[in-house]
Amino acid sequence: MLQEFLIPALLFLPFIQLMVSIARYIIGLNFSSQNIIIFLSYIFIFSSYQGGEQNFIKGIVFVALPVTVMMLGYVLLYKMISKLYMHYFAKQTIIVSIALAAVMLSINLVEINIENWVFQVIAFVLTAIVSLEVMSLYVRIGKKKIKLNILNSFIIAFVSYCLFSTVPFRTLLVENQYLVLLPAVVSIFIGRYTGLRISEYIRFFPILNKDPEKK
Amino acid sequence: MGLMNIYKNRTKVLGLNSRFLDYIKRYNSPKGIKIAGDKIRTKKLLKKNGIPVPVLIKSIKNEKALDKLQEADLPPSFVLKPVHSNEGRGIEIFFNKKDKNWIRGNGSKVNFQEIKEMIRAILNGRYSPFNEPDIAMIEERIAPHSKFKLLTYEGGTPDIRIIIFNKVPIMSMLRIPTKESEGKANMAMGAIGASIDLGTGRLLTAVKGKKGEIAHIPHNNVEIFGFKVPYWETLLKYAVQVQELTNLGYLSVDFLIDRETGPKIVEINAKTGLSIQLADQDGLRDRMERVKGIKIRDAAHGITTGQQLFGGEVENAIENISGKTVIGVIENVTIHGKNGETESTKAKIDTGADSTSIDRKLLERLGYTETLIKYEEFMERELDEEKIKTMSIEEIRAYEKYINEKADQENLGVDHIVYVISASGSSFRPYFNLELEIRGIKFKAYCSGADRSNLKYSVIVGRKNLNSFLIDIEKK
Numbered sequence: 001m002l003q004e005f006l007i008p009a010l011l012f013l014p015f016i017q018l019m020v021s022i023a024r025y026i027i028g029l030n031f032s033s034q035n036i037i038i039f040l041s042y043i044f045i046f047s048s049y050q051g052g053e054q055n056f057i058k059g060i061v062f063v064a065l066p067v068t069v070m071m072l073g074y075v076l077l078y079k080m081i082s083k084l085y086m087h088y089f090a091k092q093t094i095i096v097s098i099a100l101a102a103v104m105l106s107i108n109l110v111e112i113n114i115e116n117w118v119f120q121v122i123a124f125v126l127t128a129i130v131s132l133e134v135m136s137l138y139v140r141i142g143k144k145k146i147k148l149n150i151l152n153s154f155i156i157a158f159v160s161y162c163l164f165s166t167v168p169f170r171t172l173l174v175e176n177q178y179l180v181l182l183p184a185v186v187s188i189f190i191g192r193y194t195g196l197r198i199s200e201y202i203r204f205f206p207i208l209n210k211d212p213e214k215k
Numbered sequence: 216m217g218l219m220n221i222y223k224n225r226t227k228v229l230g231l232n233s234r235f236l237d238y239i240k241r242y243n244s245p246k247g248i249k250i251a252g253d254k255i256r257t258k259k260l261l262k263k264n265g266i267p268v269p270v271l272i273k274s275i276k277n278e279k280a281l282d283k284l285q286e287a288d289l290p291p292s293f294v295l296k297p298v299h300s301n302e303g304r305g306i307e308i309f310f311n312k313k314d315k316n317w318i319r320g321n322g323s324k325v326n327f328q329e330i331k332e333m334i335r336a337i338l339n340g341r342y343s344p345f346n347e348p349d350i351a352m353i354e355e356r357i358a359p360h361s362k363f364k365l366l367t368y369e370g371g372t373p374d375i376r377i378i379i380f381n382k383v384p385i386m387s388m389l390r391i392p393t394k395e396s397e398g399k400a401n402m403a404m405g406a407i408g409a410s411i412d413l414g415t416g417r418l419l420t421a422v423k424g425k426k427g428e429i430a431h432i433p434h435n436n437v438e439i440f441g442f443k444v445p446y447w448e449t450l451l452k453y454a455v456q457v458q459e460l461t462n463l464g465y466l467s468v469d470f471l472i473d474r475e476t477g478p479k480i481v482e483i484n485a486k487t488g489l490s491i492q493l494a495d496q497d498g499l500r501d502r503m504e505r506v507k508g509i510k511i512r513d514a515a516h517g518i519t520t521g522q523q524l525f526g527g528e529v530e531n532a533i534e535n536i537s538g539k540t541v542i543g544v545i546e547n548v549t550i551h552g553k554n555g556e557t558e559s560t561k562a563k564i565d566t567g568a569d570s571t572s573i574d575r576k577l578l579e580r581l582g583y584t585e586t587l588i589k590y591e592e593f594m595e596r597e598l599d600e601e602k603i604k605t606m607s608i609e610e611i612r613a614y615e616k617y618i619n620e621k622a623d624q625e626n627l628g629v630d631h632i633v634y635v636i637s638a639s640g641s642s643f644r645p646y647f648n649l650e651l652e653i654r655g656i657k658f659k660a661y662c663s664g665a666d667r668s669n670l671k672y673s674v675i676v677g678r679k680n681l682n683s684f685l686i687d688i689e690k691k
Binding site: 028 | 498
């Protein structure tokens with residue numbers, strides 16, 4: 001059972017990256033960090049493993065509560081201490097400590113079972129890392145841009161998670177492990193795509209909708 | 216049909232995918248991209264080659280240099296910039312220092328310590344790609360050209376962006392700061408982007424932010440269309456020169472125009488934004504494909520090519536509204552003569568003249584030699600010049616009628632004979648009903664034949680024949 005979960009999880013990375021490519025180059029979703037999407041996807045995946053099988057809802061609950069709480073906690077704490085006369089990494093350490101304490105509190109609130117502690121620990125570590133990434137992104141791009149940026153990252157990670165949660169997909173991946181090359185093949189086409197992204201059809205609609213014969 | 220339009224236009228608009236794979240990767244060398252990404256390096260290169268840039272007052276490379284920075288080192292007005300940021304991130308304008316406080320671009324007051332914190336954020340890499348440690352530069356604040364006073368929101372300075380590809384200016388816009396953009400010429404923050412006609416340097420369409428089309432400046436209702444950007448030809452020249460210096464095949468050059476000293480280049484971009492297409496309401500990709508592969512000899516050739524291919528949009532707009540064609544003071548005219556003879560020559564468009572006049576020699580080339588000889592013999596025989604000198608205007612007109620009747624009887628081939636009173640002297644002149652053509656517009660005109668051998672132009676087109684045209688005295 002563990003093997004049926006672990007092998008697809010291991011082989012799933014190229015598929016997440018394929019999702020990232022499709023989201024960026026075909027759809028035109030805006031996000032600044034591919035790492036955030038990969039970490040979020042794996043947080044979904046690892047936190048959903050319970051009692052020898054995957055629980056789709058559990059992954060969503062974990063991301064909806066501890067991850068969101070930690071991300072918001074980091075950003076909020078950064079806002080509070082950003083004006084302190086201190087070095088940047090020292091500020092980060094303070095934030096990580098306090099935010100993790102907040103996460104422990106949220107875990108106790110939702111009573112997450114830690115029976116599958118290895119995956120839970122991985123999910124927690126990834127949550128801490130992704131929250132740090134989000135905080136540094138917040139510092140870099142500011143609060144106006146980060147909202148949409150993170151929302152898009154959540155959407156891509158969630159779609160990836162949905163794909164992973166499909167039992168036939170996981171079974172196929174276990175039985176045909178070289179299927180891991182499929183994203184590489186698809187990427188050859190995506191990597192050479194020079195057409196407009198779906199979001200650009202919306203952005204440039206006033207120009208695209210002009211009568212081409214009319215000067 | 217909307218969907219059909221979108222399908223047909225999809226290859227005209229430049230998107231991010233095509234920008235990177237088709238243009239940046241193919242035409243921009245890593246060395247050129249590095250130069251464009253470093254504002255100090257750009258400044259040094261341009262200055263060395265005689266292209267004006269804002270004066271660099273100070274660069275602060277690390278915390279040690281920041282500690283040494285004194286309040287007295289900062290002038291009353293200046294601009295703070297990260298050396299490696301893009302899209303205008305981290306750029307702050309400070310001006311009107313009073314009682315130890317500067318006014319910031321957004322109107323708030325800041326003191327020296329607060330400015331030091333902003334510099335520290337730059338040094339820590341807050342605005343640099345990948346948050347790498349950066350350098351802060353302090354440069355002179357450009358006082359905007361007086362012509363921009365009506366357009367811009369207080370404290371802001373409009374900038375001009377010109378996109379160059381293959382040494383040809385492709386598209387350009389004026390970015391006008393607004394209240395929403397906090398005095399910055401940043402369209403993402405709500406600045407106005409107004410497209411500039413490459414041919415004339417006049418403003419055309421405009422958008423506020425990255426969407427909404429507008430026709431007037433929001434805070435004072437000044438009309439945008441038709442406003443002429445000063446130093447237009449100089450701006451184009453500098454932009455093309457920058458491309459030659461940096462070896463970037465596709466780039467944009469940003470200018471500010473100083474009240475006293477004129478245009479100065481503030482930034483060059485190897486990965487230029489695409490919003491200019493919204494301001495211009497046209498696609499970049501189509502324009503770039505049109506100039507791809509053209510052998511451009513030098514900057515002048517590049518500018519002429521760009522102006523001829525993509526200029527004249529102001530005229531198009533005026534022509535669409537008025538239904539008339541815009542022409543210059545000197546135009547090429549094609550005259551259709553007898554037996555299919557045609558001649559093309561430069562003509563002076565003269566609204567001071569009543570009718571069109573053509574040189575005798577040109578009329579001969581148009582097949583009127585025999586007619587002119589007959590006319591001259593007829594006039595020598597019939598005209599009593601001494602008698603005319605004593606006549607009143609009414610008597611001359613009556614005599615003119617008599618001459619015309621006689622000419623008809625003798626079938627001279629002249630359409631009309633008219634006594635022309637002009638500043639250069641009064642005389643009888645033969646008139647011919649000819650077909651003329653200017654900029655593809657054909658029209659019939661009664662043209663007088665005269666000796667214009669000592670004049671610069673063998674044809675002048677008078678106001679009677681200019682009903683289909685509007686004259687732009689700046690048009691070449």
